[in-house]
Amino acid sequence: MSSLLLKSAKIVDSESPFHLQTKDILIEEGTITQIEDNIDYEGKCVDLPNLHVSNGFFDSSVSFGEPGFEERETLANGVKTARHSGFTSFLLNPKLNPITDSHSAVKFLQQQINTQLIDIKPLGALTKGFDGQHLAELYDMQMGGAVGFYDFKSPVVDSNLFKIALQYVKSFDGLIFSYPQDKPIAANAQVNEDEFTTYIGLKGMPNLAEELQIARDLYILEYTGGRLHIPNISTQGAVKLIETAKAKGLNVSCSVAIAHLYFNSEKLEDFDSKYKILPPLRTLKDQDALLLAVKEGIIDMVTCDHEPMDVEHKDLEFENASYGSIGLESSFSVLNQLFGVEKAAELLTKTKRTFRLSTSKIDTEERADLSLFEPHSEYIFNTQHIHSKSKNSMFLGETLKGMVYGSIYNNSIYEN
The missing domain is CATH 2.30.40.10 (Urease, subunit C, domain 1)
Structure with missing residues (x-):
């Protein structure tokens, strides 16, 4: 053209x-x-x-399948x-096979992407293989083109590791992503914990699991300084925590998935696995709070996730289907x-x-x-x-x- x-x-x-x-x-x-x-x-x-x-439209959370899961998407x-x-343009999540957790993995992706057609920015893993124990090659990955570090939808359980990560990336102005879920509290729940999901007999994940993790992350951010992005918030309490942190001057941003603005947990009545996502669909009260927070700018961005x-x-019984x-x-x-x-x-x-x-x-x-x-x-x-x-x-x-x-x-x- x-x-x-x-x-x-x-x-x-x-x-x-x-x-x-x-x-x-x-x-x-x-x-x-x-x-x-x-x-x-x-x-x-x-x-x-x-x-x-x-x-041109931009999104902060896009996953493909190549390399490793080409049957899902190339x-x-x-x-x-x-x-x-x-x-x-968009950010490409690191949940691939192999996981994008090294300088060579970042460069491999960049070589495979036709940059003449689109501007894709890779995210690198925060920990090696998403193990949650050993920091990945953060500096080398940023020098190779990664714009942030994220164990995709895997929470950072170790508080000290999270503190060290924030301190370390300050030296090169890196950005840490932290998925908001307290893993022990969330346990093996697959839907939101509320009156409706309890009525239909699904094991619920309480809002507390999200809000406790965010509170911990923000407390550590206040101690360390640095840049933090919290992806996919989904509860009214999460909005309040982030609003308070921003009022304090903390360098924190957050996103919400479009699905959480459009749907709530009542969609699960027929146990349709297409509505099985992480975080789970929350209540109408949470949905309304998220919509208002987007309008008021408390939530920085939306993502199609x-x-x-x-x-x-995916086409399985709800309990066995993937998110x-x-x-x-x-x-x-x-x-x-x-x-x-x-x-x-x-x-x-x-x-x-x-x-x-x-x-x-x-x-x-x-x-x-x-x-x-x-x-x-x-x-x-x-x-x-x-x-x-x-x-x-x-x-x-x-x-x-x-x-x-x-x-x-x-x-x-x-x-x-």
Whole structure:
């Protein structure tokens, strides 16, 4: 794609001088060269109904399967899925085989990723093989391109190890991720502990398991200093703990999975394993608190928490099924339905700064890193909307609002 005209596109970018204006946008050699009311142009043109455009979508928690779990998802198809879903960059979780816990593992991933098509930033493991006992090659991994350190959905049980990790990464401004779950209290529970799940006979995980771990992490962060990210919070109490920590000036950020904003534990009535995720779906009271915290900015970001699972691990009785749901394809539609187009675009584009990643705005002489969508149509989400190799989406059968047309990045366009 040497040049391209976006015709009558409504710009959704609060940092752009053209925010909420409908303009023609000319892109040449990957750079926005003109933004005008009308541009005469005879080359390739994208002229779509109710076209809206924002900066390229970003997500802080995406899992694929390659290397090691290619039956779930490959890198090549995962990249195509992300681009078709409007995403031009994301953080890639280290739960692979082998686990991304060394400089060589980070470099291997970077060599496998076609950086001409998408900007993927790998996360490195915090401990070797997720063993929870020995710190991985944190400095070497950051020098190799890792933007943070995370034992994906495995809590750091050893408080002293967590303290040492925070102290160590301060010397090179590293970022620690800490999954919020007290493992002994959570035990083998698979759903939230509440009146409804008790009634249907499922072993419950109390909010205490999440909140106790967060309280410990924040207490240690206050002692050590440094940078901490808490992914996938899911309870009202977690929101209050993080709000208090931010008021103290601690350098902490957090995310919430889109599923926890849209669903609650009552979805488990039919024991459908597609709703089995970590953390588990919580109560309506927790759901409302999370929605409010996103609107008020207490929660820094949302994540689709894209985690493909093959049918052999997911299409089982609830107790035996694996955790996880894909989410790239449904992210924009769900957020647009919950918050409206402006807030949805903000949530999907403005959080790169937390991870010290470069950003752009929609203006002339800026690189064309864009997502294309329309926010008004309603549709029932089904397998035809899924590009992922795995089909384990929680949103199958849901009526959603707004469709992604595709994305533009590094002089290439993906269109649905």
